[in-house]
Amino acid sequence: MRPEPSILHLDLDAFFAAVEQRDKPSLRGKPVVVGGISGRGVVSTASYEARKFGVHSAQPMHEARRLCPNAAFLSGRFGAYRVASRQVMAVLRDLSPLVEPMSLDEAFVDLAAGGRTDFSTETLTTMGNQLRERVSEVTGGLTASVGVGSSKFIAKLASEQAKPDGLVVVPVGTEAGRIAFLDVRAIPGVGPATAERLQRLGVRTVTDLRQATANELRRELGQSTAEWLTALAYARDDRGVSSSREAKSISMEDTFATDYTKLEDLAPITARDAVLVAGRLRKAGFFARTITVKLKLSDFAIHTRSRTLLGAVDSDETIASVAVLLLREQSHLLSQGIRLLGVGVSGFTTEAQEALFEIGAARADESRVDLPAATVRHGWTGYRPGDDVTHDDFGPGWVWGTGLDLVTVRFETATTSPGPIRTLSVDDPQLRPTLVQAPDEDSAGPGWLEE
């Protein structure tokens, strides 16, 4: 906790949905749901209009469709989200060089590191509102909620309370009183499991937490969780803002439309994912010592298996053959039905020691797989709802829906009024996807961040 409210937290409101409404005039003021649109997808972001129907993040998509059948269901355009995110982060860096992005739509700023000395509520309120205006200007109308306080914890709670499109500055000295009646679930880090354990102790609010004994908290939650929770209950939080955090792992996972049960089906998928992960690893300039394969069974039980090599590697062949080996080692699980398969790497170094790769020759041979000839990373998988397209005659627009070799497009852009809808053949030679990503973008992993 600092002597001044010098930490700021910014959160863009309903970020993905707001970008869609910005770029698709016909969706403004309407329910919009962004997320995995396939059968097993979940909601990533719902616009405030959709939230009124009970749609929310992490909800199964089929449930969102049931609750709000008239919403626009879009699969997400991460290139556009990244562009907007960079614009916002640049605005934050004008405030202070010390900015810690937490995700595309969220960041902490250390205002003291920016040379600021006046932390009066009036000055911070003016600054916060100017910041929100600036964010709206540079992004073409996105709104942000901003919280300012004496710690990350308080700043984050403040921006939460400011939502949507608001600002809350918490004066020093008022923190503990302000959080006293909050539900423990409002504390970042307290999820369903911890809340359940706390409830067994009769702890539901921050005040209850203060009254619990150190012994019972430690018994129920373990030493470290008990300690940080107790500290937060009194608004004690010394975590600093850090602008440079190195990646510790890279992974990729797929949930299948229907469960797989056969090694012959899963091995090529494992190899393909391993190749994609290896590509991202090389792009990041790292070598990895540990390779992990994760399986989620039809009953949602998760099993992981990992192998740490003597040396660090980054080649497609090595990572794929170890991954397939780890899959084979879990073959006994396959008959239960595999819902999800993931491949990850961790234990990064910046130097190769590929020579030390040493799984037994026989076993390596056994798990040797045919790698995908050309990487699938830039593979065209067809039009998805929400995608940007361009037609030679009708101009720019976006995909409303597809089916039966047809694609329905609404021709409009951020700067036009709501435009006309046309249904075209998927093979229409005049229609093509619009490339929105910058050349340096990694198109492999959209990353289903949720706000």
Add this chain to the structure above:
DNA sequence: TCTGGGGTCCTAGGACCC
């Protein structure tokens, strides 16, 4: 048509070393 994807951090036990 039940419940995503990409991460981080923590715990706990066993191996191994000093």
Add this chain to the structure above:
DNA sequence: TCTGGGGTCCTAGGACCC
């Protein structure tokens, strides 16, 4: 004869975040 402890690495699982 016995007993000991700390530290680190590895593995597997779990909780949580956006």
